[in-house]
Amino acid sequence: MKNSIHNQLILDGTSNAIRTIIPLNMNIHPSFFMNEPYNQQEIGVLIGFIGDIRGRIIIDGLQSTFSQLAANMFGMPIEGEMLESFTGEFGNMLAGNICTYVGSQNINIDITPPTVMVGNTKLYGFEKACHLPVTIDGVGELTILFTIDDED
Template sequence: MSTSKHIQTILNGTIHALKSILPMNIDVKTPSITVEPYKQEEMGVLIGLIGDLRGRVIIDSSPKTFGAIGSAMFGMPLEGEMLESFTGELGNMIAGNLCTYAGATNLELDITPPTVMVGNTKLYGFQQAFCIPATIEGAGSMTILLTIDEDDK
């Protein structure tokens, strides 16, 4: 399968994962290509993708948005270390669901443990990246960044 088909599968799988996992309406905007550095402003989670394609999924939002999602999912407010832990687990859920979706199309992917990032961060070191903006009803906005590593085969 070509890299462009892999990328399309990952984009579709990410949107599918968001809509499957989040218990609220989500409006996913058209993906766009972005260049480095990517600037994360408040809070995010990074999950590595390994397998037939290598890259990263970065879910970037605000503590307020992650907190609203957590509250909708668990029925209680999350803050501090609980919010940071939830953010990592949300990343796991989205990336894991993405891998399951990709597997159904014969694209073998696995994920690395999540890295939660709090505060301003600049991300460098990717060949290309796709930015997927989304608005989550009652929670706020979120950006999913999909970086694809250069194939060294």
């Protein structure tokens, strides 16, 4: 029961966070659950949740999507190491906003440092993940996945 409540909190927090930090029109598509493995595209960031909710969030997309997102948010496109750094910081912003939302519901949650993943990667280690596709006007598509670890 707790996992379904926690899943909904993270999902609501994610929708709220993405609308808060991205100053563009977007379409947040319906979420769905998927089983492992997940095939990451070109670049992504993984951040862990710790505290009352334990799990992970992965934000995945094309390098061109993250570069265009940076251009819209900060006024200039970026590439290379700066793009990798931006991707990690974008993940921090999103996950931090999720923590603020979840914390407003009296649940203690924090995040781990981001792990940026570059290149096509097949991700394992979860039974079920919530998959949330987002299309950002003039930028491209992001995939947001989150998993909630089983309660002890």
